[in-house]
Amino acid sequence: NTGITPLHCSVANDNPDCCQSIITSTGNVNPVMTTKDMRFLTPFDYAMLNNRPKCADYLAKENGLPGVIYTGIMANRIRVAWRRYRRAKYGRSRPESPAPPTPGKAPLLTSRATTPDRIM
Numbered sequence: 001n002t003g004i005t006p007l008h009c010s011v012a013n014d015n016p017d018c019c020q021s022i023i024t025s026t027g028n029v030n031p032v033m034t035t036k037d038m039r040f041l042t043p044f045d046y047a048m049l050n051n052r053p054k055c056a057d058y059l060a061k062e063n064g065l066p067g068v069i070y071t072g073i074m075a076n077r078i079r080v081a082w083r084r085y086r087r088a089k090y091g092r093s094r095p096e097s098p099a100p101p102t103p104g105k106a107p108l109l110t111s112r113a114t115t116p117d118r119i120m
Contacts, residue, residue, distance in 0.1 A: 016058040
C-alpha cells in the first residue's frame with residue numbers, strides 16, 4: 001500500500017476543482033504517500049514532479065507543503081511529545097551535571113605516600 005489518496009489522483013489529472021472539493025470535505029492539504037524508494041510525497045510534490053501547474057498553484061495557495069518539510073514538521077512534533085512523555089514519567093530528562101572546574105586552577109591531588117604520617 002503506497003497510501004495514494006484521492007487528492008493525489010486529482011492532482012495526477014491536473015484538476016484543481018476536484019482538489020478544492022476534496023480539501024473542503026477532508027480538510028487535509030498534505031496527505032502523504034510513500035514511493036517504492038521510500039520517499040514521502042504530498043500532493044504538492046506530486047504536482048511539481050509531474051508538471052501539473054494548475055494544481056501546484058492551487059495547493060501552494062492552500063498551504064500545501066513539500067514532503068520533506070512536512071515530514072520534518074511531523075518528526076519534530078513526535079520528538080516533542082516523546083520528551084514530554086519522558087519528563088512526565090521519569091522527571092528531568094538528564095541528571096544535573098557537576099559544576100565545571102575553575103579555569104586556571106588545577107585540583108589539589110594528594111597521595112597517601114606523601115602524607116606526614118608516612119614520611120620518614
